[in-house]
Structures are given as C-alpha cells and as structure tokens.
Amino acid sequence: MNDKLRCCVRIYGTGYSFKGSPCTKPVRITVDGKHYCAIHDPAKVAERRAKVQAKANARQEARNAHYEVRKETERRAACFDTLVAACRAAQYEVATALHDYQFTSEKANNLNAVLRQLETALSEARNKP
Numbered sequence: 852m853n854d855k856l857r858c859c860v861r862i863y864g865t866g867y868s869f870k871g872s873p874c875t876k877p878v879r880i881t882v883d884g885k886h887y888c889a890i891h892d893p894a895k896v897a898e899r900r901a902k903v904q905a906k907a908n909a910r911q912e913a914r915n916a917h918y919e920v921r922k923e924t925e926r927r928a929a930c931f932d933t934l935v936a937a938c939r940a941a942q943y944e945v946a947t948a949l950h951d952y953q954f955t956s957e958k959a960n961n962l963n964a965v966l967r968q969l970e971t972a973l974s975e976a977r978n979k980p
C-alpha cells in the first residue's frame with residue numbers, strides 16, 4: 852500500500868476540536884474506495900464492537916437473572932408472616948381437637964376455617980391460584 856495515503860477515520864476526544872482529528876496511521880486496506888489503517892479496518896471494528904456487545908448482553912442477562920431471584924425471594928418473604936400465622940392457628944386447632952373427646956360441629960367449623968386459611972396461605976406461597 853501507498854504509505855502517503857492516510858486512514859479516512861477521524862479521531863474524537865483527543866483534543867479540543869469538535870471536528871476531531873484525522874487518523875495518522877498508514878493505510879492497510881481499501882473498502883469501497885475509502886482507505887483504512889489496520890486499527891480502523893471496518894471488519895475488525897465490527898468484530899471488536901460485537902465482542903463488546905456480547906459482553907454487555909451477558910452482563911445484562913446476569914443482572915436480569917439476579918433481579919428475578921431477588922423478586923422471588925421478596926415474594927416469598929411477603930408470604931412468610933401469613934404462612935406462620937396460619938400454621939400456628941392450625942397447630943392450635945388441631946392440638947385442641949386431638950385432646951377433645953366431645954368433637955362438636957362448632958369445632959368442625961373451626962377446623963374448616965383453619966383449613967381454608969391454610970389453603971389460601973399455601974396457594975399464595977406456591978404462587979398458584
């Protein structure tokens with residue numbers, strides 16, 4: 852290649868000019884009539900950009916996965932108090948019923964109410980209707 856030809860790419864952010872400054876590297880490749888140095892070869896630039904994009908995508912996926920885990924943990928934590936209350940009520944009712952020799956319909960209704968409370972808490976905890 853001709854050493855007098857220069858790369859057509861302008862470099863920004865190195866000086867005070869908003870127009871940038873021309874790349875001073877010698878030309879290595881010509882694409883569609885434009886000259887590029889080894890660094891600014893469009894194929895290599897695209898390759899580097901794809902690598903950076905893949906890395907960014909992987910980071911974003913990891914962030915999304917972390918967010919999902921945190922959301923699920925918070926959802927479970929929100930159900931905890933309801934579950935504990937339902938379990939304690941059930942424990943009390945069942946323990947009372949077990950030590951009672953006169954099992955009345957009122958006690959059966961209490962057990963049914965506790966059972967409904969347990970079912971609600973469990974369906975909420977399992978995230979299923």
Ligand SMILES: [Zn+2]
Nearest residue numbers: 858874888891
């Ligand atoms: Zn260049």
